[in-house]
Amino acid sequence: MTATDLLQAWLALEHEAVWLYPVIGARRADLVDRATTSFEAHRDTRDALQARLRSAGVEPVPGKLSYNVGTVTTSGEAMAAAQTVEADISAVCLALTGVVEGDARRYAIRHLTRAALAEITWGATPRAFPGLP
Amino acid sequence: MISRRVLLGTGVVVVGAGGLITAAQLTHRLDDIADAVGLDPKPLPDPDDTRILRRAAADTARLLATVEATAALHASVDLTAVVSIIHEQLAAVGGATAPPADAPPADAPPADAEAALRALEDILGASAADRSIDAQRAGSPALVRVLASMSAGHAQSARLARRLR
Numbered sequence: 001m002t003a004t005d006l007l008q009a010w011l012a013l014e015h016e017a018v019w020l021y022p023v024i025g026a027r028r029a030d031l032v033d034r035a036t037t038s039f040e041a042h043r044d045t046r047d048a049l050q051a052r053l054r055s056a057g058v059e060p061v062p063g064k065l066s067y068n069v070g071t072v073t074t075s076g077e078a079m080a081a082a083q084t085v086e087a088d089i090s091a092v093c094l095a096l097t098g099v100v101e102g103d104a105r106r107y108a109i110r111h112l113t114r115a116a117l118a119e120i121t122w123g124a125t126p127r128a129f130p131g132l133p
Numbered sequence: 134m135i136s137r138r139v140l141l142g143t144g145v146v147v148v149g150a151g152g153l154i155t156a157a158q159l160t161h162r163l164d165d166i167a168d169a170v171g172l173d174p175k176p177l178p179d180p181d182d183t184r185i186l187r188r189a190a191a192d193t194a195r196l197l198a199t200v201e202a203t204a205a206l207h208a209s210v211d212l213t214a215v216v217s218i219i220h221e222q223l224a225a226v227g228g229a230t231a232p233p234a235d236a237p238p239a240d241a242p243p244a245d246a247e248a249a250l251r252a253l254e255d256i257l258g259a260s261a262a263d264r265s266i267d268a269q270r271a272g273s274p275a276l277v278r279v280l281a282s283m284s285a286g287h288a289q290s291a292r293l294a295r296r297l298r
């Protein structure tokens with residue numbers, strides 16, 4: 001995949017995260033603070049990725065109306081859904097690190113770490129190699 | 134995306150009887166990885182990558198020594214996951230489980246458990262930063278990804294150490 005393909009894949013996941021966290025916050029009062037923090041972080045990243053793509057002359061992929069993330073009724077289901085989207089973002093950021101250089105690579109590494117830490121925030125177990133399935 | 138088996142299982146995992154892998158071995162291993170991830174033509178062997186990988190291995194061996202010393206001194210603190218993670222990372226960069234003979238000895242962990250965990254969090258955070266810098270400087274895409282992922286893994290371990298305080 002090219003850097004543009006990976007940036008678009010990453011943006012698609014950011015759209016999903018921006019959709020998911022308000023759902024979690026609305027359904028789980030015990031997770032609303034965490035969901036709000038995550039929503040704001042992903043909204044900012046989504047906006048930054050859209051700006052990056054547009055500045056490169058690429059039309060950013062749009063978000064979907066809804067996403068199939070399974071049920072998020074219980075705390076466990078909500079945490080699992082959040083872990084999944086963060087792990088997917090870790091994976092795409094890791095893939096991106098290998099095909100870009102300079103500032104773009106620094107950006108991908110920073111967001112790989114951010115997503116890996118978000119996995120932990122949402123209850124995942126630490127891993128030796130976040131981003132690798 | 135890239136599978137763990139492809140990225141780690143094909144080459145970098147080399148623990149020779151003599152400890153760190155040689156530059157020649159490394160070159161072949163990185164070529165193997167390049168084949169595995171479909172890089173064609175393969176990048177020219179980069180001597181800087183050899184230095185980066187050796188440094189990562191030596192640093193990770195020292196980190197493992199520190200984590201194991203902390204775990205031994207503070208048996209009531211469960212550092213099993215961190216020890217396991219650092220072991221796995223060290224194997225992936227081909228490092229020996231003991232630090233190089235000429236490496237300075239690791240500082241003894243503080244006797245107070247909370248201080249020891251704070252020190253561990255600091256060293257894990259510093260290691261995360263070092264591997265991030267290495268990933269920015271590396272040439273081989275496979276090595277970039279291994280180092281970047283290690284950096285994120287160290288950051289996760291640092292977070293775990295903080296939670297254990």
